[in-house]
Amino acid sequence: MYVREPDEKDRALAALREAISTREPSLVRHGLDVLAKAGDGRSTSKVTPLEAVDLLERACTYGPRASAQAVWEYFQGDFVYTGWALALALRCANEDVARWLLGLGVDLLGAVRQPKALRALLPHEGSFTRFDLVRESPTLFLNNMDHTVSTEVFDNFSGTEQIIGKPYAVPTSLRASCKLVGTLASEGLFDAVVFDDLFRACVVKAWHALRHARDRDPKTAQTCLALAKHLLKLHRERDLGDGNVRLIMGNLIVPKADPDIMAFVCLEMPDVFLGRLRALSWLQEDTELICRMVPTLSPATEQDNAALLLVLARSGLMGELKAIASWPDTFTTANLPAAVEAASVAGHAEVATWLLARLEAVREADGAVPTAASVRLGDATAAIPTRRQPGKPATGGTAQEALPPAGTKGKDTPRPVSAVPTDGSREAAGTVALDRAGVNPADAVERGVDGAAQLAIQIVELARSEIVSQNPFLAGPFSLLTLAPTRGATSALAVDGQTLSFNVDQLIQDFVTRRAAPAHDMAHALVHCLLLHPFVGTTVGREAWSLAADVAAEKVVCELLGPREGERGRQQRAVFDRLCGELHGEITAERLYRVLAGGAYAPMRDEWAELFGADDHAGWYPSDDEAHPGDVGHDQQGTSDDAGTTAQASRTQSHAGWGDDRPKTCESGPSDHQGSPAKDDRAVNDRASGGATDAGADTPASPAQPSPPEVIAQKGSDSKRRWLRAAKSMRTDLETLSRRYGTKAQSFVKMLDVSAHEQIDYREFLRQFAVSGEQLRLSDSEFDYIFYTYGLELYKDTPLIEPLEYRDERRIRDFAIVIDTSSSITPKVVQQFVNTTFDVLTSESSFFERTNIHIIQADAQVQSDTTISSLAELDHWRRNIRLRGFGGTDFRPAFRHVRKLMEDGEFDDLRGLIYFTDGWGIYPERMPPYKTTFVFYDEDHRPELVPAWAMQITLHPGEFESMSVY
Structure with a gap:
């Protein structure tokens, strides 16, 4: 590679740079003389624009002013770009140089200009500005984090400041730089745009100094914020700068910003913070940050104050509300009604009552005293009783004291529990309860909603408020239920x-x-809906499912509200401890139902039903007439095809694949849904009394019988979709915005995940791994019967066409199955999985006549690889399974093994891999070039650890033979 030898000019420039670094003006002038001689006298024709600008910037960095002035005069001020020179002078706190440059009219944000003497072809302007934004940049001030020339003032030397020649650097002091900028700004030496951008650069420097917890630099942040406060004072008192200052302050309010930066904004410009609070939803939901900022805030306009009042009320922050109680233009008749409504909707009854009292006081002071204030609770209108106008009867309800009921401790919400009205005074309970239930008081008599019903509705609303006050995320789901007072x-x-x-x-x-x-009890009923317990099919075992659902619901309620008091709570905890140990994991309704359906815990069922029951489940199950119209007898065993269809439809309607209450055997396979009559009888006899005599309740419906009426089914399906959406939304909320609640309700979050599983037909799932190919089989779909029958009629015994002997079908040819043989997997579970997969595939004619299946056993390493070329070999292998391994769990070796098989040509067209496991292992990071599915045998795994490129399916041990799984 050719390298040009330095000429006389290059040597002169190098010597001049060294002279500038000595800070001796005489040496600089001597170096300029040498450069002039190298350029034929004082001509600058041989010096490029890059070289000239670099010399000026070095002189302004090292100083003193005489050296910089000598360079300026040598080039007669004809520089392409001078902004960086001023920035470096400010960075190095060279006050005399900075004042001199400002006196010459140097613009810190100036753009590149065309020199008067073209000493060389101009390079891209980015070579001079280092691609920093300048005054003419259209995006200036749009983003606080954009790099501008002002940013260089507060940066340290990085070794990239030079344009030509060797890097240079001098010691700097951020405090001295900030002091110089503040002094020059006080003298009005910066125009409005430069003033604003210097303010932006110093607050961004502070923002970065506090950004990362491990790299926090409070000293740097304090120095920069001190300058920012000084500039803000100049802005307020002397009108320096312009409107960009408010924009810059607002742009500091971003998610995950350091609280010290937020506090700076609140202290200096509280109206900016409150304005952003009105506009930013994430800020409204960050109650922890708002609590920290309240002491630093001061009142602004009535509209801005309303935003803070609304957020505090919605979050139930009573202490912070009292802290701003003395603010002017805050607790006004315009602001308070919305705050009362927000507190009520969120279930903060104490806050709502306190705000309502403030509203009444304000209205009394204004001379207007209403009798009731209407707010909204969930989706139902409510009226909170207020003080009545003197001399007139109350129309909003009776006055009640906020006294906690006996037996409660530490509750935040006051509960109106004044003496229960007698029969003569129940009619005077007012329209409060009717409004809360969404009932028009004028229609109350026609609808039979008497005073007792009104009082009962108040009790229900009181329970709802207590629940929501401790668990605000439950406020929304309550609105999905319609209140219905009943008798008897x-x-x-x-x-x-x-x-x-x-x-x-x-x-x-x-x-x-x-x-x-x-x-x-109210929370118990709500949890049933969120976990989709009421949405079951006609084949579910009623007694077993009701008990399983009650136990699971009570487990969740204990997390949300604490255990029940007294002996009942202690007995429940004892049962929970027993079930957790015997079920080896979380107590879910699905898991417990399978155990109960198998006949377990028969002696304890009646006792547990009373211990855990809190509501009536009759509405969950269709009546006998609905489930079996026409009163046709039921076929206990059914047929293979129709039974599969019925089971599929039942599981589609029901939650989490709930089937009949009979224990099943994996040998029966999915193609024949026939159970042992003896087992059926034992399962029925093990149930609690009442369910044993109901044949239609605990035995599967006959395939010949139709489903419940379409209207009823559609209504239930719509409700299930609404609760499913609510459950998914709540789970997301508990894992993100409401994490502090999700940590205390971990079992609930887990159950929400299980209940939200979408059901997948295992048969349809396996079809994803199929490829097209011709099979020796009549193709009925492509055969035209018209010509066939026409030929028989015309020629008596000779058809015009014959049916096609080949048909194009999608079947599986190359396939891999990996079985986790770690110590946590039992041989029984593996056998059930293999039998289920084999039965599904054989019943569907899913494979070509010659196949290439690799069955791999692996724990922390690959233990065996069996190649199957026909279904007969697969059947023989599944009947003689010998598992190897029983060590740790690492999924990666199996994937590496399959990749090597592909490289060796063992697969012609590998369509997919199924990995059967319990889920507790190390997952691969890279996505393989084939479809991958992890099949889990229980919910006891962490789905969030599964790579995004892999499918997930959960097969339960008691449902392996089912055609529909989730």
């Missing part, structure tokens, strides 16, 4: 996924006895 029901509460029914008389009597709202 066997249970105080009942829920069917659409309506929350309650026995008026029993609810009131329980309230009088316990002096507490039925919060646990």
Whole structure:
């Protein structure tokens, strides 16, 4: 490679750069004289624009002013770009140089200019500006983090400042630089745009100094923020700068910004913070940050103050509300109603009551005293009783004191539990309860909603408020239920996924006895809906499913509201401990149902049903007439095809694949849904009384019988979709914005994940791995019967065409199955999985006559690889399985093994790999060039660890033979 030898000019320039670094003006002038001689006298024709600008920047960096002035005069001020020279002078705190450059009219944000004497072809302007934004940049001030020339003032030397020649650097002091900028700004030496950009650069420097916890530099941040405060003072008192200052301050409010930066904005420009609070939803939801900022805020306009008041009310932050209670233009008649509504919707009854009292006081001071204030609770309108106007009867309800009921501790929400009205005073309970239930008071008599019903509705609303006050994320789901007062029901509460029914008389009597709202029972009913417990098919075992659902719901309620008091709570905890140990994991309704359906815990069922029951489940199951119209007898065993269809439809309607209550055997396979009559009888006899005599309740419906009426099915399907959306939304909320609640309800979050599983037909799933190919088989779909029959009629015994002997079908040829043989996998579970997969494939004619299946056993390494070329070999292998391994779990070796097989040509067209495992292992990071599915045998795994490129399916041990799994 050719390298040009330095000429006389190059040597002169190098010597001049060395002279500038000595800070001796005489040496600089001597170096300029040498450069002039190298350029034929004082001519500058041989010096390029890059070289000239580099000399000026070096002189302004080292100083003193005499050296910089000598360079300036040598080139007669004809520089392409001078902004960086001023920035470097400010960085190095060379005050005399900076003042001199400003006196010459140097613009810190100036752009590249055309020199008067073209000493060489101009390079790209980015060579001079280092691609920093300048005054003419259209995006200046749009983003605080954009790099501008002002940013260079507060940066350290990085070894890239030179344009030509060797790198240079001098010691710097950020404090001295900030002091110089502040002094020059006080003297008005910066125009408005430069003033604003210097302010932006110094606050961004502080922002970066506090950005990362491990690299925090509070000293740097304090120095820069001190300059920013000084500039803001100049902006307010002397009108320096312009409107960009407010924009810059607003742009500092971003997610995950350091609280010290937020506090700076709140202290210096509280109206900017409050304005952003009105506009940014993420800021409104960051209650922890808002709590920290309240002490630093001061009142702004009434509209801005309203934004803070609304957020504090919605979050139930009573302490912060009291802290701003003395703010002017805050607790006004324009702001308070919305705040009361927000607190009520979020379930913060204490805050709503306190704000309502403030509203009444303000209205009294204004001379207007209303009788009631309307707010919204969920989707139902409510009226909170207020002080009545003197001399007139109250129309909003009776006055109630906020006294906590007996037996409650540490609750934040006051509960109106004044003496229960007698029969003569129940009619005077007012329209409060009717409004809360969404009932028009004018229609109350026609609809039979009497005073007792009104009072019962108040009790229900009181329970709802107590639940939501501790668990705000439950406020939304409550709106999906319609309140329905009833008489004569066997249970105080009942829920069917659409309506929350309650026995008026029993609810009131329980309230009088316990002096507490039925919060646990209400939460129990709501959890049933969120976990999709009411949405079951006609074949579900009612007694077993009801008990399993009650136990799972009570487990969640214990997390949300704490355990029940007294002996009942202690007994429940004992049962929870027992089930957790015997089920080896979380207590979910699905898992417990399979155990109960197998006949377990038969002696304890009646006792547990009373211990865990809190509501009536009759509305979950269709009546006998709906389930079996026409009163046709039921076929206990059914047929293979129709049974599969019926089972599929049942599981599509029901939640989490709930089937009949009979224990199944994996040998039966999915193609014949026939159970042992003896087992059926034992399962029925093990159930609690009441379910054993109901043949239609606990045995599968006959395939010949139709499903419940379409209208009923559609109604239930719509409700299930609504609750499914609510469950998914709540799970996301508990894992993100409401993490502090999700940590105390971990079992609930896990159950929400299980209940939200979409059901997948295992048969359809396996078809994804199929390829097209011709098979020796009649193709009925491509055969034209018209010509065939026409030939028989015309020629008596000779058809015009014959059916095609080949047909194009999608079948599986190359396939890989990996079986996790670590110590956590039992041989029984593996056998069930293999049998299920084999039965599904053989029943569907899913393979070509000659196949290439690799069955790989692996734990922390590949233990064996069996090649299967026909279904007969697969059948023989599954009947004689010998597992190897039983060590740790690492999924990567199996994928490396399959990749090597592909490289060796063992697969012609590998379509997919199924990895059967418990999920507790090391997953590969790279996506393979074939479809991959991890099949889990239980919910006890962490789905978030599975790579995004892999499918996930959960097969339960009790449902391996099912055609539809999730």
